[in-house]
Amino acid sequence: MITVWGGQTSRSIRVVWLLEEMGLPYRIRQVDMLAPERDPEFLVVNPADYIPAIQDGDVVMVESIAIMAYLMARYGPTPLAPDPHDPNFAAYQQFLHLGEAGLATLLMPVVVSRFLAPEAERKNWGATWCLGAFQKRLKLVNQRLASSPYLAGEEFTAADISVSYALNLGQRNCGITLGEAEQAYLARTTGRDAYKRAMMRSHDGINA
Structure with missing residues (x-):
């Protein structure tokens, strides 16, 4: 199960949207970036303290675009990522x-x-x-x-x-x-x- 750390108005929506488009199972762990203290479990995942982050088995990643590229490569092929030989x-x-x-x-x-x-x-x-x-x-x-x-x-x-x-x-x-x-x-x-x-x-x- 893929875990997405983030919130609705953050860049994590890119990751969740992609997961929905691809029909992949996932769960969400909300992170309140304005809270005075951060969830210690989240800081273990991303000690740099920003979202989104994902956990996919032993894989931990941050950066929304990198996460999207990883998911499409790992669980594709998908029409969301054109083939390198595609004119587009x-x-x-x-x-x-x-x-x-x-x-x-x-x-x-x-x-x-x-x-x-x-x-x-x-x-x-x-x-x-x-x-x-x-x-x-x-x-x-x-x-x-x-x-x-x-x-x-x-x-x-x-x-x-x-x-x-x-x-x-x-x-x-x-x-x-x-x-x-x-x-x-x-x-x-x-x-x-x-x-x-x-x-x-x-x-x-x-x-x-």
Whole structure:
């Protein structure tokens, strides 16, 4: 049984969503990152103290994109990961990693500034720069969506899980206004049954 450590609004939703898409059994261990003291069992799994993390037998992993890649390779093949010889493989790889390295990571200084920093420091130079950089890189998503419904072409893949999380984070916590193409795209991706199940189970901590 795969154990996922995380919470509904964290990057762990990427992992749970992927597990639902693949139909793999898993259980969720909720981690409250705002609690004054962390679960000691979680700190054994990830002493760096961030989520998500998974335990799969003797395997322990952190980093949402790395976890997704591991699960698809370990329990695939799956259409969520195009074959390297597929014409869409390069786009898949680019957007799988852009969703975190190029988009979501830029939003973390914005999130911590808005919600944790003293009032006078919430609109700091670094957070403002990150918002601008996010908007620039969002043009890559917009450009791709102008020619295909999903980021790796006609079919939904793990790249869409990666980027959808980042777009939702930007809208929900960072004041990002998405254009019509991005909004329609999110409606397609988050309208999937697997996403709805992932959100419900992550919120309730239900074991699947």
